[in-house]
Amino acid sequence: MTVPADHARRLGRYEVTSSGGERVRAFIPPPLPPVPPINIGPLLGLLDRANQALGRLDGVASILPDTSLFLYMHVRKEAVLSSQIEGTQSSLSDLLLYEAEEAPGVPLEDVRAVSSYVAAIDHGLARLKEGFPLSLRLLREVHGILLAHGRGETQDPGEFRRSQNWIGGTRPGNAVFVPPPPREVMRCMGDLEGFLHAPTPEIPLLVKVGLAHVQFETIHPFLDGNGRLGRLLITLFLCEQGVLRDPLLYLSLYFKANRAAYYEILQAVRETGDWERWLDFFLTGVMETSTQAAAAARLILALFDADRRAIEALGRPAASALRVHQALQARPLITIPLAAQMLGLSRPTVASSLSHLHDAGIVREITGRQRGRAFVYDRYLALLNEGTEPLRRT
Known part of the structure; x- marks a missing residue:
């Protein structure tokens, strides 16, 4: 990929390291925010529409008769979708059968992984409500619950990795992307934590969390579960910052529907520093997902009302x-x-x-x-x- 001249300073560096008996080039991203700064101008219209859609979604909570009921199912839908992106084959019905202790024929290992995702979401949000900061400690706690059951339980739940991982391919030597070496993980994550908490009035919150999501996925700090936790980070940040009163925004449906573009654009940020293209994709997802979720909530309310009248x-x-x-x-x-x-x-x-x-x-x-x-x-x-x-x- 061609790197525009003004983006060259945004690029990370490669470090040659040894993994699995072969030499590989591991990528170390520069800390956030990008230098030179994001060109917000062309994104302002989209940013405004995304913020408005998010505000309408947050407003839906005020017309729900019982927000907790809607959230209960909304969280489970997100758990299913986010886990499916990572390869599980469970459906929402499978999860509900499992929770009702009626699970014949469902992929049990997969549905346990999805159930753990629900528990991880609940734990992270509960900690934020207690006043606990969105920190590396909290991310490790959430990760520990996320991988408590299923395929990831042998992959050091709750611990930053101490060995090299990779994305795509069968080994680091033929991988699509090799994240930072293990010794760099703590420093990179410390920089990311600092960015999340730094006062950055020049960076809109939706832009800030969009940047943080890519940085987390690029660092890939855990052996497993990075994708799910990276998507959950978006919701946790917006709830902590008060952008959302309730955890109603989940982007996994958008990322799932645009899976190939999602991974291609993430990689383009690493290779060309084109953060603006990523932010266009991300803000479009926020706008579309918020609009869809608000519309679904209204359809659900109408259904409940019609059925209630039939029952009366x-x-x-x-x-x-x-x-x-x-x-x-x-x-x-x-x-x-x-x-x-x-x-x-x-x-x-x-x-x-x-x-x-x-x-x-x-x-x-x-x-x-x-x-x-x-x-x-x-x-x-x-x-x-x-x-x-x-x-x-x-």
Whole structure:
């Protein structure tokens, strides 16, 4: 790739190191912010539209009857999508079956990895609410939970790597990209932490987190889980900075849909210093994802309202059925024992309510069994499922 003259100072350096018995060129990025500074001018229109879309998404939280219910499913959708980018084959339905302890036929190792991602998100956000800073310590804590189960549990969860990793290829010698040598990781991450906390009024927050995401992915500080944690870093930063009151922005659907461009543009930043191209891609993703998420929230609200009115028309059974409907908003795939436990109702009452909801076309029974039945809130799950089909392995 050709490097524009004014971008040459933005380039990192290569260090020849030995890994796996062969000599490789490991890339060490310069610290942020880029020098010369980002040319914000051509991006201002897009930045304004992204900020407006993000503001509308944040405003959706104020019209939701119960933000926690929406967040509960939103976080799970993000966990599925982000994990799929890394190669898991689990769907949102698989995760919900697993959490309902009804998991026959689902890829168990994959779904455990997705479940760990949910726990990692929850932990990171809880720590921020406690006033804990977005720091290297917190990133290590979140990483430790992220890799607690599944394929990554042998890859030093919660610890910066002490050996060379690589991206693409079968070994460092034929890799697409080789991140910094292990001895440089702590220094690079320390610089990144300093940038996150430094007062930079000249750099808009969306631009700042876009820069930080690429830097994290370039350092690749862990043996595994870097992609998932790098995407989660975006949401954690925006929540810490007060841009979002609730963790409603997740870019994995956009990155998944534009996977080839995402990786190609990340590499172009390293090779040519073209941060502006990356920021155009990133801000477009923020704008599109925020718009889609706000629209989905409104569709979900309309669905809940229409179904609530249909349930109220049931007459005497309506009271219990409405409570079960509320449980389904949190768990769109549910069993009778789980609903009874959630609501403090008897199992016969829950079974009767689910039967009424089934007759009204609101839920569908998915096991075909007389015992151990499971019910799915079909139209709600369909809205949530958009874009969560697993990527085909190549």
